[in-house]
Amino acid sequence: MARAFAKISFTPNVQAVQTEMGSRTAYRTAELGDTETVALSEFEQAFITERDSFYQATVSQSGWPYVQHRGGPAGFLKILDEQTIGYADFSGNRQYISVGNLRGDERVSLLLMDYPGRQRLKIWGRARVVNELSEPELLAKLEPTDFRGPVERGIVIRVEAFDWNCPKYITPRYSQREVEALLAQARQLEPVVNTTHVPAALGNGMLPLTISGIRQLTPRIRAYELRHADGESLPPHQAGAHLRVPITLPDGTLTSRAYSLTTVLNDPDCYRIAVLRVEDGDGGSLALHDGWQMGVRINVEAPENYFPLHDDDRPAVLIAGGIGITPIKAMAETLAARGTAFQLHYTGRAPQDMAFVKDLQRRFSHRCRFYFSQAQNPTRLDVSALLVNASTDTVIYVCGPTRLIDSVRQTARQLGIADERVQFESFI
Structure with missing residues (x-):
């Protein structure tokens, strides 16, 4: 939880209620230390520019709050820099x-909702009105290029704090555009029904599974849910475990690939994996993406674990690159459930190419940091700065491309960190 948010929101009256209700101790640490420089990360910026509406609160001269819905085309709330946002105010x-309230009190609070993703972002800031006479160039930056609504003014907001809300009571809702996109995706995933031949289950393992769910996480990453073919309970597994699954290549050859199980706690009777489609690879991921459909049956062995998570209360640093997030996600969930301290650092090309970004940000917003190498404003993981600040008992886990793993291991050795404190698993 950011100190800027806590220092704005936790007034003496709020603190008194927290004390009465028993939550004061948990929130007290959020107020300690100097207020940090508030900056919207690439993740917040992407979330903001995806919204087509938000709620804005202002304060009247009589002290009454006023909440107003503002809407427009997706992206009408614009990022001017990492501390400033703005929008064109339509007639x-x-x-x-709201405009009248701002003449007496420049403070505003915004609530941005993502109903399908069950996320909400709260923003506090100080707003000012701009118009065509005073700042025509700035107003032009705020005007949407493909929207015909009459613009009366612009509102520019200097962000002073933001915070991600708990998703617990957000009811998923979908716009017409989102429903149409989901239907189009479902049609792509519909199995081809062969009425003349039902293929036998793939593989010869002792555990029969059926593909019970398929979800497109990114344009190249697809998630699969696997349940026992006979409705029985599945063998338990721990964070870091993988499942070796059979795949039929285009030439008819039966092969297998190992994929990390992405979750441990949500549903013990469901295995979940996520598979990156690699066009120039050895063909395994392509065959899986093209051949696995709802209802396909496979026979596998129980999960194995060569990348186990420590079972004591030592803190952890989790580092993931690209599809290497799959075992790291399960580790983060396990550590959070235990109450063990951890940090998660996830690097990739851009938010839209990285699996589970929104889910991780929603669930572990104050323990995650994301790095985007090919975003508009690239951010890169500084391995040395990360490891030099780790405590002497911290266990480090890294999964991803060989280059990332080598960087972490070499840096750790240079800093005198014992090899047994650095656990790794390679994903190409």
């Missing part, structure tokens, strides 16, 4: 309550 019912 409405001409009451001008």
Whole structure:
């Protein structure tokens, strides 16, 4: 939880209620130390620019709050820099309550909702009005290029704090555009029904599984849910475990690939894996993406674990690159459930190419940091700075490309970190 948010929100009256309700101790640490420089990361910026509406609160001269819904085309709330956002204010019912309130009190609070993803971002800031006479160039930056609504003014907000909310009571809702996209995706995943021949189950393991769910996480990463073919309970597994699954290559050859199980706690009777489609690889991921459909049956052995998570209370640093997030995600969930301290650092090309980014940000927002090498404003993981600040008992886990693993291991050795404190698993 950011100190800027805590220092704005946790007034003496709020602190008194926290004390009465028993939560004061848990929140007290959020207020300690100097207030940090508030900056919207690449993740917050992407989330903001994806919204097509938000709720804005202002304060009237009489002290009453006023909440207004603002809407427009996706991206109408614009990022001006990492501390400034703004939007074009379209002509409405001409009451001008929000604009009038800003003349007396520049403070605003915004609530941005992602109903399908069950996420909400709260922003506090100080707003000012801009118009065509005073700042025509700035107003032009705020105007959407493909929207015909009449713009009366611009609102520019200097962000002073933000915080991600708990998703517990957010009911998923979908716009017409989102429903159409889901239907199109479902049609792509519909199995081809062969009425003349039902193929036998793939593989010869002792554990029969059926593909019970398929979800497209990114344009190249697809998640699969696997349940016992006879409805029985599945053998338990721990974070870091993998499942070796059979795959039929285009030439008819039966092979197998190992994929990390991405979750441990949500549903003990369901195995979940995520598979990156690699166009120039050895063909295994392509065959899986093209051949696995709902209802396909496979026979496998129980999960194995060569990348286990420590079982004591030592803190952890989790580092993931690309599809290497799959075992790291399960580790983060396990550590959080134990109450063990951890940090998660996840690097990839851009948010839209990285699996589970929104889920991790929603669940572990204050323990995750994301790095985007090919985003508009690239951010890169500084392995040396990360490891030099780790405590002497911290266990380090890294999964991803060989280059990332080598960087972490070499840096750890240079810093005198024992090899047994650095655990790794390679994903090409």
